Amino acid sequence: MAKIRPVARYALKRQKYKGCISKLLSGDCEWGDKDLKPLKDEIRKLLRVEQNEVCPYCQRIIIPERRNLNEHIEHVLDKSKAKYKKFSLTASNLILACHGCNVEKGQKDLLNSGTPAPIYLRLIDLPFIWPHPCVDDMVRCVHKAPGPVYSPIEGSGKEAEAERMIKDLKLNDTRNIESRYGRLVERRDRIMTLLGRLARINDEKSRRRMAPLILENEKVAAALN
Numbered sequence: 001m002a003k004i005r006p007v008a009r010y011a012l013k014r015q016k017y018k019g020c021i022s023k024l025l026s027g028d029c030e031w032g033d034k035d036l037k038p039l040k041d042e043i044r045k046l047l048r049v050e051q052n053e054v055c056p057y058c059q060r061i062i063i064p065e066r067r068n069l070n071e072h073i074e075h076v077l078d079k080s081k082a083k084y085k086k087f088s089l090t091a092s093n094l095i096l097a098c099h100g101c102n103v104e105k106g107q108k109d110l111l112n113s114g115t116p117a118p119i120y121l122r123l124i125d126l127p128f129i130w131p132h133p134c135v136d137d138m139v140r141c142v143h144k145a146p147g148p149v150y151s152p153i154e155g156s157g158k159e160a161e162a163e164r165m166i167k168d169l170k171l172n173d174t175r176n177i178e179s180r181y182g183r184l185v186e187r188r189d190r191i192m193t194l195l196g197r198l199a200r201i202n203d204e205k206s207r208r209r210m211a212p213l214i215l216e217n218e219k220v221a222a223a224l225n
């Protein structure tokens, strides 16, 4: 995965969102407020295309999960920390992560302890403890071997950061691998059932619905390897 471009800015620049953005930044509403939903939906759509639906941390396809549909916008610098709240809607602080990585990351501070809170998010200057998906090309920092088994790539210049991320996200933890694998298998089975049902109906509408499912099925199959 190449560096993620901060595409969220296209949504954030829209006039119609100015009101809810300033409400969030001034503390008049929370991240979960329903006023922010249209903006978050738009950001999510932009990021999904930009990231090709792949989680930058584990490099696996992000499976849409109903319980998580509204929540998997990930803030690299955690929005729940007062010092980073001002970056809640900073494009280069927003990525999509899979549910597993999102949960493991939790409220972890990705800046070295003792680093003062930045005034502006000038990513290049900051001592992040993991590779940053908008600064670093994650596939050049972390190697994902079939299994998958993760390891830092020598010569990337981010070996220590990659190692730390692999450890913190428990990417090589057997239970984690199994549960992620299980979710992919579940998703594949659900797609296959749906495809079978649509193929039996075989009218124009069902054929239209099959096309994106076939694409997703290919991605899931690739992620299973």
Ligand SMILES: [Zn+2]
Residues within 6 Å of the ligand: 055, 056, 057, 058, 059, 060, 097, 098, 099, 100, 101, 102
């Ligand atoms: Zn992930």
